[in-house]
Amino acid sequence: MSIKRKTKSLSIILSIFENRDAALSVVDLVEELKGDMNKTTVYRILERLENEGTIHSFSGTNGLKWYAKCHQCSSGHHNDVHPHFECKDCGKVECLEVNISIPNFENRNIYTADILLKGQCTDCLS
Amino acid sequence: MSIKRKTKSLSIILSIFENRDAALSVVDLVEELKGDMNKTTVYRILERLENEGTIHSFSGTNGLKWYAKCHQCSSGHHNDVHPHFECKDCGKVECLEVNISIPNFENRNIYTADILLKGQCTDCLS
DNA sequence: AATATATTTGCAACCAAGTTGCATTAACGA
């Protein structure tokens, strides 16, 4: 385990997640933080926060990496069975606090389930 | 719609999917077909077959693109609600012919659901 | 407060998946 230091870059990223509820793509985050820190630093801090259980990552459309605040995740074990939702109109991505039930398979063990739902969000429904 | 010609490259790729039931990553396919055709051609033929409803694509770990034979898909409308399974041990990826039920959300419309399950396959369970 | 030491950061170079433009080749109908 790496020792953690409360650096400036870390607090910037932390505060971004604290003030926002929707998920953030790494690409957007790197863009937003251009000027504040290097993209390598962004990637490394996100990785660290994920290991600590503060945020969790998942794949959006085209395999882009997204991160979102953890609500029920603890360090080491992420409670990953909630789906992620991506709005096809505005591009917003968010966690849905719903449990999707995955059936049991006789001849397989399922360890994780990544579920990406796409459609229209509340704002774009009108 | 593009006119379709039965070319050599096309039949090679078609026969690969006919003879195999598991899904194929584009990367593996490009590697396997090195010598037969260019990677650009592979990408283009896969795209075409997907548009025709012969195969369907989805994202695996790290956002890698995979393709699998369609069983219940028709041109234009893919019946996409079956999950894909990736074995964490041998790397095999396959379609599971099971329907995962997605709940309805009051304030959202869900159009598609991409579900990637990871675990151990039959062969790797022992 | 100054110093030592270990972690973070920036930078530049790199890697891999996937895309594009364009000239060449090959299907196929006439």
Next chain:
DNA sequence: TCGTTAATGCAACTTGGTTGCAAATATATT
């Protein structure tokens, strides 16, 4: 067989993400 047009190869490019290493910075110790 020839002409048209789609399919292909190639090389260059784009983009998301990673790596190695030197420079900077946080923290403990004195």
